[in-house]
Amino acid sequence: MKDIKSYIAENKVPNHIAIIMDGNGRWAKLKGKPRVFGHKNGVTAVREVIEGCGEIGVNYLTLYAFSTENWNRPALEVKTLMSLLVSSLKKELKTLQKNNIKLNAIGNINLLPEKVNIELTEVIEKTKNNTALTLTLALSYGSRDEIVNVIRNISKKVVNNQIKIEEINENIINNHLYTFSLPDVDFMIRTSGEKRISNFLLWQLAYAEMYFSDTLWPDFRKENLFEAIIDYQNRERRFGKISEQIEKINE
Ligand code: IPE
Ligand code: IPE
Ligand code: MG
Numbered sequence: 001m002k003d004i005k006s007y008i009a010e011n012k013v014p015n016h017i018a019i020i021m022d023g024n025g026r027w028a029k030l031k032g033k034p035r036v037f038g039h040k041n042g043v044t045a046v047r048e049v050i051e052g053c054g055e056i057g058v059n060y061l062t063l064y065a066f067s068t069e070n071w072n073r074p075a076l077e078v079k080t081l082m083s084l085l086v087s088s089l090k091k092e093l094k095t096l097q098k099n100n101i102k103l104n105a106i107g108n109i110n111l112l113p114e115k116v117n118i119e120l121t122e123v124i125e126k127t128k129n130n131t132a133l134t135l136t137l138a139l140s141y142g143s144r145d146e147i148v149n150v151i152r153n154i155s156k157k158v159v160n161n162q163i164k165i166e167e168i169n170e171n172i173i174n175n176h177l178y179t180f181s182l183p184d185v186d187f188m189i190r191t192s193g194e195k196r197i198s199n200f201l202l203w204q205l206a207y208a209e210m211y212f213s214d215t216l217w218p219d220f221r222k223e224n225l226f227e228a229i230i231d232y233q234n235r236e237r238r239f240g241k242i243s244e245q246i247e248k249i250n251e
Contacts, residue, residue: 004226008056012233014186016060018208019049020200023192023216030216036080041218043088047095052222053133054099056229060134060182064200068108068142082113085139089119093126100132106178107141136182143202150176179204187232189225191217209235 024038031037046063053061066081096103103123112120120139153176157163163172174180185201185208193214197205211228213220238246 004223004230005055007230008226009233010057013056013058014209014229014232015058016062016183016185016187017053017058018062018064018185018188018201018205020064020188020190020194020198021045021217021220022190022194022198024218026192027216027218035077036084038216038218039077039081039084043084045217045220046088047092048220048222049225050099050101050133050135052225054101055222056226058133060136062106062136062138062179062182062185062201064138064141064198066107066139066141067199068140068145069199071111071140082116085116086119089116089123093123096123096127096130096135100130101127102130102132102134103127104134104136104181105139106136106146107139108145109139111140134182136179138200141178142199143197144199146178147203149178173203177203184208187211187229189213189228191215191220207237207239209237 021042024042025035026038027041028035028038049063050061065085070081071078095101103120105120105124109117109120116139120137150173154163154168154172158165158168179201182204184206185204188201188205188208189211190196191213193212195212209232211231213224213228215224236243236246
């Protein structure tokens, strides 16, 4: 059988993929193990999708790793997730460098434990000149929190006469989001069968194609990613226009 990757059209690879990595806890439970066992095994899937994106030339990959709401989980689970983050960042730096991957983070990073913050800042700094793939981790991220921040920051500028109210437009809002340096999301994937956004990139997903996979995150592999991308490539993104207008552009 032909390798699934060979069915991907090189000229229609999504520029920015965002993934809600969900189902770690259920994966562990099915195996009779504690939830954190699922988180630990989720790291393999993270490596796989990063590698897969590299192979087909995706420019931006954003991973939802920890939401503002996840702070409300049992303390031990939060603690384990934070330690896992520190050890993964330490371990993966070499691979990021080797593969020319630039690390970026979005979210209320100040809420993260100091150890995580130090490691994160270091890896971001060390990989800042890499150019192949921008890997963004959404950490302590919530879209509503992000929007509140945008409104506060723009309001301050209005009060200080740096921006006039009439000047506020989509571009200015974009430039104040945590994602200011990233393009719009083209393709959003959520694993584990849940069909919701869970406070992820509400503004940025405005015209993203959505894909929901039943696979639990620790089982997600490159092939699952490629299958999702083939599905994406068979869709017509109309952006409000009609089919005939889109065909003309593609001619
Ligand atoms: C996703 O898996 C990882 C995080 C939210 C940190 P979950 O931990 O949500 O796993 P389920 O959804 O309970 O199975
Ligand atoms: C969303 O998953 C957050 C991450 C994947 C980091 P959750 O498991 O926290 O979302 P809900 O609670 O099912 O909506
Ligand atoms: Mg979940």
